[in-house]
Amino acid sequence: MSFLPSPTWGTLTSLALSYILTLCVVLIVEIFSRSFNIPLFISRKIIHVFAGTYMFGLLYIFEQWEYVILLTGSFVLLNFIFIRLKLFKSMGKNLILIFVVVEDFTGTNINDLLIDPQEGATLGTVYFAFSVTFLLWWFHEGWKKGFPRGREYIAVAGMVAMTYGDAMASVIGKTYGRNGYQLIGAEGSRRTYEGSLAFFIVTLVMVPFFWWLMSPPELTTTEYFTGALISxxxxxxxxxxxxxxxxxxTVPLGVSLSLAILGY
Structure with missing residues (x-):
């Protein structure tokens, strides 16, 4: 019994295009980052925005949803390897999987392991690929019903919040952030009010924009705006x-799960 249907020619073409395009973008960003001394957090966010935007495009260029899951799932492993081998500065460094075990048995400060003190690198690219894989797997009925008749728009809301909201929060926070804060119990998660405001505003705008592009028949005009506010x-x-x-x-999964629970 095969878990994957036989791929169509269109599916094979989409897979090849996706891998080639991703490699080209990463290489170009890496070359420009090294050549022109582009701040590392900027180059990472460029790749981050490309990845999130392209994930939206997967809804339309793939004929078989199973191979979308194969593609995004493979990026979990590939990003893991890239970070481990430190192939691309723009994708981050350091690789720690079993956080609690390492801390308990070695006495090492987990903050020192998970973050490059100079560059703030984390396993974010691995986490993001996993989140997208899970969301597109969970909300995949559109491929069977025919777009936009499906609930992929719920997955898209979470992806958009993480792609655009997080990217803008990072850029604004690092560039213009003057007022920092850290919530109780959120050790290692210091933010700025300016960055958080940017996250909120950009997500509030981009979620209904992408929903408008998809035009899901299930959503009313009011739900466009209430869904954006919730996201x-x-x-x-x-x-x-x-x-x-x-x-x-937490952001893509939390946003999408919240919308699903609230009946969107």
Whole structure:
């Protein structure tokens, strides 16, 4: 029994295009980053935004949802390897999997293991790929019903919040952030009010924009705006609470799960 259907020619073409395009973008960003001394957090966010935007495109260029899951799932492993081998500065460094065990048995400060003190690198790219894989697997009925008749728009809301909201929060926070804060119990998750405000506003705008592009018949005009408000509120709260790059898990999964629970 095979878990994957036989791929169509269109599926094979989409797979090849996805891998080639991703490699080209990463290499180009890496070359420009090294050549022109582009700040590392900027080059990472460029790749981050490309990845999140392209994940939205997967809904339309793939004929078989199973191979979308194969593609995004493979990036979990590939990002893991890239970080381990330190192939691309723009994708981050350090690789720690079993956080609690390492801390308990070695006495090592987990903050020192998970973050490059000079560059703030985390396993965020691995987490983000995992989140996207899970969301597209859970909300995949659109491939069977025919877009936009499906609930992929719920997955898209979480992906958009993490892609655009997080990227803008990082850029604004690092560039213009003057007023920092850290919520109680959120050790390792220091944010700025300016960055969090940017996250909220950008998510509030981008979620209904992408929903408008998809035009899901299930949503009313009112739900476009209430859904965007929920996405922005939940996403901003989770982003401010999540340390060591784990916002790449909590934000997309939390936003999408909240919308699903509330009946969107």
């Amino acid at each position: 922005a509120s939940v996403g901003t709260a989770l982003e401010s609470l999540s340390p060591w790059g784990t916002d790449n898990l």
